[in-house]
Amino acid sequence: MSWVPVAPVASIAPGDHATVELDSGFVAVFNLGGEFFAIDDVCTHDGGGLAGGAVEDHQVICPRHGARFCLRTGRALTPPAYEDVRRYDTRVVDGVVEIRAAPCGA
Numbered sequence: 001m002s003w004v005p006v007a008p009v010a011s012i013a014p015g016d017h018a019t020v021e022l023d024s025g026f027v028a029v030f031n032l033g034g035e036f037f038a039i040d041d042v043c044t045h046d047g048g049g050l051a052g053g054a055v056e057d058h059q060v061i062c063p064r065h066g067a068r069f070c071l072r073t074g075r076a077l078t079p080p081a082y083e084d085v086r087r088y089d090t091r092v093v094d095g096v097v098e099i100r101a102a103p104c105g106a
């Protein structure tokens with residue numbers, strides 16, 4: 001399975017995020033204390049983008065109606081979202097953050 005470059009590590013500061021477009025849609029990539037987590041940039045409640053959501057304790061909060069998703073697992077943690085989001089493996093190669101081109105478990 002191939003890997004897709006997202007951005008240089010230095011351009012995604014801790015607490016910040018980036019997005020990258022795959023054939024299947026946009027993926028949001030979060031830097032939490034130097035660890036990178038990637039999930040679909042689409043809330044399973046009503047399609048809101050998750051990249052701009054606040055992050056607390058490894059959870060992203062959908063800006064539209066407040067559903068929380070675990071960035072480690074993609075699990076939907078609070079209503080109004082009940083379906084998990086897909087997550088992607090990440091790695092850093094030569095100073096560039098990459099994500100696997102297919103979601104985990106695909």
Ligand code: FES
Pocket residue numbers: 043044045046047048062063064065066067080081
């Ligand atoms: S679109 Fe995300 S909680 Fe409604």
